[in-house]
Amino acid sequence: MQPFVINGHGRMVFPSNFLPELDFTLLDDLDQLGAVIHRDFEAKAPSGTEILRRIEAGDHYATRYDVLRDVALNLFWSNRFTMTMYEKRPTRWRDVPRRRDDVFLPVLTPWVDADRKVAAVRDVYASLPAAWEGDAEDRIFDVLFDVLRHRRFHAAELPAVKPTVAQALADPTSLTYRLTSYDPDHPVYDHRRILDCAEDVPELEALHRWAMVLHDQYPWDRAATTLAPVGDLRDDDYVVVLHPRNRDVLDFVRRVTRDGRPAARRRIADHPPARTRPPVRPYPPLRVRERFAVLPRIEALTVVRGEHLCTNDDLIRNSAYSWSPMSAQEIVDKTGIESRVYTERPLEDLALEAAQAALRHAGREPEEIGAVLFCTCTSTKLMPSTSTWLSGQLGMQQTHSSCDVVAACAGLPYGLAEATRLLQEVERPVLLVCGEKFSDKIGTGRPARMIFGDAAAAIVIAPAGPGEQTDVEVLQTYASGPVEEVNSIIWPNPDFDGNVTVLGPDVRALAGRYLQQMIDELRDQSDPDGRAPTLLESIDLVVPHQANKTMVLKLAAAAGLAADRLFFNIETVGNTSAASIPLALADAKARGALTGPMRIFAPGFGAGAVGGYAVLRVDPAVIAPERV
Template identity: 65%
Template structure:
């Protein structure tokens, strides 16, 4: 459910944003479920009383605002039935009385329901249209048909419904009664919902919401009433609730077993190390000097624009426009891949080897930096070895350093060079698009992509492409846990806690700038190591945030290169993808010194001050949609633009 699909209009759609589903395999207690439900449904949903009050006080500016509240209210009223149960109209005489997995909801009449329905019905035509009056009228017709025939009060619904036997213990219990039931009552097909394509992105999302809510009541709603248990007749139809899948069944069994909740241990207060860790001067520290032989990139083949996000607005998102997403993040689009993570990594590895002119048997070690692999055995690195035909390497393993993956990878490759004295393949790869679910902040930021680097031993008498390296990790537990995946509290989707991320990024960026400002010019020139830097290519976390943090650390925005507005945040792949794009776009046209800082999940960070020669970059042509795996198209840089002097002028 979490992956994206393309509908028949070629529009990107996220099914998990439209059809609420929770991963019950992660839930142990009702308290945990209640936390998820309240966050996803209640905090955004107005009650019927609140809707009526806003109607009476002129609280709605447009028809869209009113309809959005109606939809959120209906999602709240269906919060458990839509996530836990399948509704099956059944004749009362045919309903099992003793099964433990067949339930009947106990309902209470909707307080002042007639007044709330009447208020909405009278208010809608008096409000101005927000964008498209005919479209809004169509959506209102679907929504109001559900809203107007709602019978029950929402706030008293329990997650665990009574079994039929438990329902019958109280003759006064009320439940749905249908005088008849048509199994062919029209509902919207899954593809119908995906294929909605209104001119206004916000109305596309709202129309889909209305269709999903319509499908929650697939019967003649105007004839439904609440009937007491003692008044049900054999030919009456009732709405039986059945667990929607085996995970819900297992969750209900766990509740009956009353398993004790697990409590996470309390973290100790973080304390700084007994002495600072110095940056690694590559020339002084290592005998085998590293050289960047090749860098290749693989972008996602599908562009997901900010408008695409708004078309896929989930029921639990706060209102936000495409322009606001751009303002908050600096991102206009993010790129997603239709390929699995393994194929992305393989394409990047093959392209890097081809650019370096290296055969697989020449490679001494393979390192994969990723935080989105679900592959544990074999590791992604060893999987690549097998796919590339490497009969034996000295070492192959994955590095989970998230957004510092590239600095960690080249630092580890340099250490391995001392032992193997042959090239190390480093692949930085991420696929976030199928791990986001309906989490708004994550969907705004993350993208997919991969990059391959070949770090080999410099020839005898030649210098290194890497001046200084440094890695860091840890901090306060709140920063260590600032980005989580999988996160049971967010239905196992990746979640970002913004203030904590900003705190760790600011802390590390300030520390990095102070460190390289105190180091000497690597070529013996005047000034510091920072003064020798010609271009800063930071981890592409959030353009707005990084610029603000960089300015606080004493840098200026024109010293930084960003490609995040076109590709999103690709974590470990973000720095090498940005270097590739800087070459492709003519920002880097001659060898120059780059400062590449990364920081992120786990409170990890790292940087490399390195020489980037555009001649070693396999420049990928503009990404195009593809149906299957294929090697990335590459072209050589044309070298027609200015050299590093021009970059210095452009970037300060």
């Protein structure tokens, strides 16, 4: 599934948010599948009985949209296993194979109180005011209600693994679908029409897509559908036969239904965590002038950002059925983000463009570079590593070192620390590239979708000449902590279909711990130039990793940092992890916050409970203009 597409109206669409597709190679057993299904389909969805209770209570639904949303969630829940595991194929009963283990029949229980529940939905919808656009809401209601009123089965107890035809026939009283007629050309919404769905109100556009997908779950005349005992079926009756959606689903079904199946793979999460203990002594910050003979100078900094803007309205118009209601303004209030940037290009292309621009701006040739470092946590290129691939693409026949550094949102401090150490050995420029592409690794997880974006940056770090001062003044890196903080951001996460997941409370805990430690260290350090009582007081501007503006401002205030000392660009680009600090530095120049050589405190913290900071002297002249 593509992470996003641009539809016929020029709008961004996330197909995975309304066309569920699970990776069954990551699931070991029915318990794991049940947990995924519960999270994605059940946690937010009311049952028919719950909808009826809410209607009869008379105080739950304020607008028609509220009813529409609950009905849609209920119908996704009702189809939770069929739409993720099986294809529905109406077939004449005489043509249904009886002995195959890859053909299944839905065995169903009649929906309890169906007429009362359907009538209650119809009546309450008619009695309520429109939320935004009455005509659009009526069109959506017509599609959803047609599915609801022809639903025949009770959804509270449904097995994931359906019986084979032989198993269903073993009990002739088992009920399954019988279609009194079937037209293979029954109208459905094709994929392009679903993608091109457009409504003026983002919430209604998402709901309209849901309705079309749910309509397509029953590609036959629903009024001609009854439940019939399998023992009463006649040769010319049509039944709905279930076929696994793909080979992985069939393998999963066979794996969980046969005796003697292989033991489940041991998962990383199964390992019990050790008790955390502090190091035998603290790790002091590295004062570069005092620790290193070869001092680093920044010759160039370039950035390349994703070419597509994904606004908060885009998120809302792509709301997944697993998301709680949230408005565009609520996303701003929660994260400080109004939009993020995505790219259709490979991460390597962004990184290469940034690297080429950095060499040009520094006036350096590839053969002058002694090492290439690539800091990322989203690269899918393992062999060759992205850094070695970049070295080759740039025309470098040999480097002293080309390697990838996986330090997530602390990528820049980690990269600068490694670059500074390499300078001592090679005494020639080091090319440091930081890049991330999250847009194709998020799936249906809303916290990650709200926060992350795509970008790359490159920095040329060269040995300072005789008498020149260093631009990298203090370096510090950390890693680890309580296991819940170490695992607070995970990719790939088997429990979320291999996608990125963010566990907010644990992220806040690690960020708060590290930021307080960083501030305390700056207070304890002297100003290298002796112009201020402490290193903290000598800082001109704080450019943090752009994690979550709302969270970082609260943590900074708790640590004693005033908001007017911090620079953010997260509101327009999102969190680009390792690339976020360089991207923010470029925007600080563009917005007039960086007007001359300034001392910058650049902290970062994130996945793996990594953290670190750099105290830099940044001259805006080293920041190259972005390509338009």
